[in-house]
Amino acid sequence: MNFLDNALNLIFPPVCGICGKIGKKYLCDKCKMNLTNSDIYLNQLQDYSNDKSNFIDEHFYLFSYTGIIREKILQYKFEDKTYLSNTISEFFMNNEKLYRFFKKYDIMEPIPISIARKKERGYNQSELIARKIKKLGIINLEKQILVKETDNRPQNGLNRKDRSQNVKNVYKVQNEQKIKDKRILLLDDVYTTGATANECAKILKQAGAKKVGILTIAKDFKKINI
Ligand SMILES: [Zn+2]
Structure with missing residues (x-):
């Protein structure tokens, strides 16, 4: 300190x-x-590398998106409680399984929010967490790769198909030279259908990234209607 x-x-x-x-x-x-x-702490790695319809190679998540964790994530995102990034980050510390996961990646990249949303909220919740993780000194943080150019509708309330449509052409890769043949770790708060992560992974791979994984605080297991 x-x-x-x-x-x-x-x-x-x-x-x-x-x-x-x-x-x-x-x-x-x-x-x-x-x-x-508790039974909502899952600390789980899910491998998607054999799933050809998925551009994400693997997903690490700590919690099931329910109960107190869901409540705290919502407060963190929408009620200006930025200090919760410190609380959440504590779960990332001294986690050996997670350390091994970090080591498989070269660059960490928080999923961006639009410029308009950032202005309104004042912060990107995933970026605050990424900065704490960077302090561990095992993975680099790069904030200038993905940009969100369009303010799409919130994914909440959309079905699976509409979620994929809703994120199409919303993100863009810049500074492509920084990701060529690199292993990129995306960071987000909640993983639901994976539509956002998958779209980001797709454009990152099209731009030359070798591998793309995602780390989220929680995974939402609720059924999304087709
Ligand atoms: Zn306490």
Whole structure:
């Protein structure tokens, strides 16, 4: 911690993002233990590399998108509770399975939100998490590869087919030389049908990326109507 962090901690001591207890951490030991022992903590790697219809090679997710985790992700995205990035990041730390996963990639790239959305919200939730992960020193962060040019409808409420349509031609790759033959790890908050991740992986591979995986906080298992 630097001087500024120390000074800020005196004024605003860290609060556990889950139970609200004031302490030394953004995730207290009790909540960390309870959640990592709960049945919504899956810490799972899903391999898609043999699925030819999928441009994503693999997906790592920590939680099932339900209960307190769903609640916290929604607060993080829509209620300006940016400190929750500290809480969520705690689950990425000291996770050996996840460390091995990171090592398979060269560059980490948060899935972008549109410029209009970023202006309105003030931050890209995936980028805040990516910055914390970068501090672990095992993977590089590159924010200038994918851009979201169009403000599409939110995926929420759309069926599987419409979700794929809704993300078509919305993202663009820039600085292609940075991804040539590279293994790219995308970062997002929730994975539902994978339409967004798949579209990003497709254009990244068309631009020369060798491999594309995705890391999300949670996976939504609810059934999306066809
Ligand atoms: Zn707590």
